[in-house]
Amino acid sequence: MRDVAAYLVLVFGLSVIWYVPIINGHGLSQGFGYVAALMWSPAIAAVATQLIFRRTVSGLGWQWPSLRWIGFGYFLPIAYSIVAYGSVWLTGFGKLDLANAPPKMTVFVGLGTLVSLATATGEEIGWRGFLVPALARRLSFAQVGFVSGLIWAVWHLPLVVFSDYNAGTPVWYGVLCFTIGVVAMSFFMAWLRLRARSFWPTAFLHASHNLYVQGFFDRVTVDTGVTRWLTGEFGAVFVAAVVLTALVVATRRRDPEIR
8 A cells, every 4th residue: 555655645745735825815716726736736646656656657547438438427417416406496495596507508518617627637637547446456345435535525624624615604514514425426436437447437527516516506506594504515415415326326336347
């Protein structure tokens, strides 16, 4: 596990460089450049670790997979978001207002996907490109999903606790919901990475999740008092939908062959 330990030292060491300006006044909404640099820290750490321990970067899953895996990754977040937000709208715990939707949906989907993919890919080269296969060589699939998810969640927590990456609920609640959701996501993202033998499907999944959850569903949902406790990455109903998705994948999956 020396390579995993080295990777974690590198990725958290690099990330501190960007945590500081984000937390000290800029915030996620004001410091996009810092956030983009932070999201590429896992990729830089992964490439460096591969070169140190294996003298090659060919094992990170660069190859382009079948389009069915790309499509699966891209549309899965839309599916679980519809379940989560739809439940909140139908029960009256949140209100749908399409007047708040992006004005040009074709631009939002096309350009938004490219921009979101440009940042999400940095994380996925690291977390799924390097970390998941490295763990899979030593651990069971369940352990890979849990360990990689917990590390991924902890990496986000400085922004959740000390910056504006939250929904405005108490910190303990946001941390709890976010951690459960990220760990759950990590199970089907690890499965997808290993089945497709590529990080690209999870990059599209990650990009789609960020784009549609934060850029569409959150925008068209009007808070009726308790909505922020239920929707988004820090809400209980949304997290429940993600956990349900992970359970479906876990019960119906065919274990990927580890090479």
